[in-house]
Amino acid sequence: MARFDGGCLCGAIRFSLDGDSRMNLACHCSDCTRYNGGAPAYEAVFERTAFQLTRGSPREYAIKGDSGRGIVRHFCAECGAPLYVHLEKLPRHIVMAAGAIDDFDSFAVKAHIFAASAPAWHMFVPGADTFPGDFPPPPAKAS
Amino acid sequence: MPEAFIYDAVRTPRGRGKADGALHEVSTLGLATTALGAIKERNKLDTKLIDDVVLGCVDPVGEAGGDIARVAALTAEYGDHVPGVQINRFCASGLDAVNFASAQVMSGQHDMTIGGGVESMSRVGIGASGGAWPVDPTIAIPSYFMPQGVSADLIATKYGFSRDDVDAYAVESQKRAARSWQEGRFAKSIVPVKDVNGLTILAKDEHMRPATDMQSLAALKPSFAMMADQGGFAAVAIQAHPEIEALNHVHHAGNSSGIVDGAAAVLIGNAEAGKAAGLKPRARIRAFANIGSEPAMMLTGPVDVTKKVLKRSGMKLSDIDLFEVNEAFASVVLRFMQAFDVDQSKLNVNGGAIALGHPLGATGAMLLGTVLDELERTGKSTALITLCIGAGMGTATIIERV
Numbered sequence: 155m156a157r158f159d160g161g162c163l164c165g166a167i168r169f170s171l172d173g174d175s176r177m178n179l180a181c182h183c184s185d186c187t188r189y190n191g192g193a194p195a196y197e198a199v200f201e202r203t204a205f206q207l208t209r210g211s212p213r214e215y216a217i218k219g220d221s222g223r224g225i226v227r228h229f230c231a232e233c234g235a236p237l238y239v240h241l242e243k244l245p246r247h248i249v250m251a252a253g254a255i256d257d258f259d260s261f262a263v264k265a266h267i268f269a270a271s272a273p274a275w276h277m278f279v280p281g282a283d284t285f286p287g288d289f290p291p292p293p294a295k296a297s
Numbered sequence: 298m299p300e301a302f303i304y305d306a307v308r309t310p311r312g313r314g315k316a317d318g319a320l321h322e323v324s325t326l327g328l329a330t331t332a333l334g335a336i337k338e339r340n341k342l343d344t345k346l347i348d349d350v351v352l353g354c355v356d357p358v359g360e361a362g363g364d365i366a367r368v369a370a371l372t373a374e375y376g377d378h379v380p381g382v383q384i385n386r387f388c389a390s391g392l393d394a395v396n397f398a399s400a401q402v403m404s405g406q407h408d409m410t411i412g413g414g415v416e417s418m419s420r421v422g423i424g425a426s427g428g429a430w431p432v433d434p435t436i437a438i439p440s441y442f443m444p445q446g447v448s449a450d451l452i453a454t455k456y457g458f459s460r461d462d463v464d465a466y467a468v469e470s471q472k473r474a475a476r477s478w479q480e481g482r483f484a485k486s487i488v489p490v491k492d493v494n495g496l497t498i499l500a501k502d503e504h505m506r507p508a509t510d511m512q513s514l515a516a517l518k519p520s521f522a523m524m525a526d527q528g529g530f531a532a533v534a535i536q537a538h539p540e541i542e543a544l545n546h547v548h549h550a551g552n553s554s555g556i557v558d559g560a561a562a563v564l565i566g567n568a569e570a571g572k573a574a575g576l577k578p579r580a581r582i583r584a585f586a587n588i589g590s591e592p593a594m595m596l597t598g599p600v601d602v603t604k605k606v607l608k609r610s611g612m613k614l615s616d617i618d619l620f621e622v623n624e625a626f627a628s629v630v631l632r633f634m635q636a637f638d639v640d641q642s643k644l645n646v647n648g649g650a651i652a653l654g655h656p657l658g659a660t661g662a663m664l665l666g667t668v669l670d671e672l673e674r675t676g677k678s679t680a681l682i683t684l685c686i687g688a689g690m691g692t693a694t695i696i697e698r699v
Contacts, residue, residue, distance in 0.1 A: 289540040
């Protein structure tokens with residue numbers, strides 16, 4: 155099982171991750187673009203149990219997404235670096251800012267989401283799945 | 298490096314893998330002996346030339362255990378000197394047995410070998426040999442173990458295949474298999490299974506349902522929904538693949554591979570051994586490969602291993618005339634076509650395991666024989682055979698007519 159360490163820009167926050175990323179993605183939605191001051195947000199999705207804070211306490215910023223479901227963004231109160239996101243739709247997972255992980259190189263993008271919001275000049279990662287919006291919606295419950 | 302040539306390929310018909318299936322009365326050994334015996338008889342083979350017999354068998358316990366390849370070589374009267382080895386790479390065992398037999402020739406250590414496989418699913422039930430993955434939490438939990446059918450539904454969900462998509466694929470498989478039997482396309486390889494008195498027990502694949510249509514399939518309920526919901530595997534699927542929010546359960550008995558009994562054998566040798574046997578090579582083994590793929594998704598190995606074997610052989614997808622992708626579940630084949638943009642007119646042209654059945658240890662060798670016959674029938678040159686595999690693997694072989 156892999157182990158990763160990471161933290162914010164100023165070092166006030168450090169964390170560890172025990173486990174493998176379940177999905178590496180680039181999110182081009184307008185919220186992520188605004189939050190990160192640029193697009194896309196490179197993210198790595200881990201099981202929430204894999205995550206442990208080892209130094210400091212991030213601040214939180216809670217909003218509702220277009221779907222109406224909750225999004226809680228965690229960032230460093232000192233340097234403002236984005237760290238991770240809790241999504242109401244993924245209660246068992248934590249969406250890490252991949253750039254906050256020391257070994258950023260390990261998280262090659264597998265999918266682009268909200269690609270329709272990407273600027274025209276953006277170059278998508280070859281071979282990655284590309285979705286105009288979010289991942290395909292859940293199917294209707296089987297009868 | 299010596300080349301490995303294919304000199305012959307045979308298979309039994311596939312009998313329904315139930316107690317009332319035609320081949321239930323035939324032991325695993327009897328099935329394997331039928332295939333090996335046919336190779337010997339129809340080629341008038343001097344079995345002194347055979348260096349080894351490699352047979353796949355996925356549940357090698359009870360009557361199928363104890364190295365079925367060696368005892369089948371004995372009962373097929375190959376002689377005491379012909380050894381045998383049984384291998385298991387789950388659903389690709391039959392193809393990998395051919396690959397192992399080919400590797401023995403290509404390494405220069407053997408001159409003529411047989412690869413193949415056998416499974417009597419009506420007599421030795423699927424899963425009879427057990428295994429750690431489903432039951433040992435030290436591997437089941439970190440690798441996101443799920444039953445294969447749930448993984449097949451996960452593939453359908455992730456890659457966007459609807460119930461209509463998978464059902465339409467299944468209908469086409471049935472149509473193609475029925476047409477192939479009507480036109481005699483399987484005749485070259487089929488070896489009827491006979492009883493001790495020489496009376497034919499089964500001469501034709503027994504699992505097919507040629508009258509299958511979209512309406513009849515629509516009446517079937519998804520097979521894996523209850524397992525996923527009540528067994529907790531739906532939650533496992535989402536833990537492993539957070540990009541999906543819920544599983545779309547589309548697979549059922551009509552668009553999944555059938556449980557059947559059967560055996561197959563492929564005669565492999567170098568050029569000199571073929572001459573010594575007085576045989577003409579039908580094709581060469583161009584390349585083969587194995588790969589591990591993500592265990593939770595489990596059944597997407599054919600995509601990964603196809604990339605690998607093409608790279609290994611220096612070939613492009615467009616160099617392949619025909620594809621055989623085992624129809625373990627419809628979504629496996631649909632994903633393969635989607636990933637490579639392969640036209641269905643080049644893939645599983647004689648139907649597949651949805652219609653014909655999937656005798657686990659033998660299927661890979663059967664697919665190779667079927668596509669070789671089809672290459673010869675149509676005058677085409679190259680084919681790629683690939684199967685998805687339990688626990689997340691893929692095996693592929695490229696053959697080329699000579």
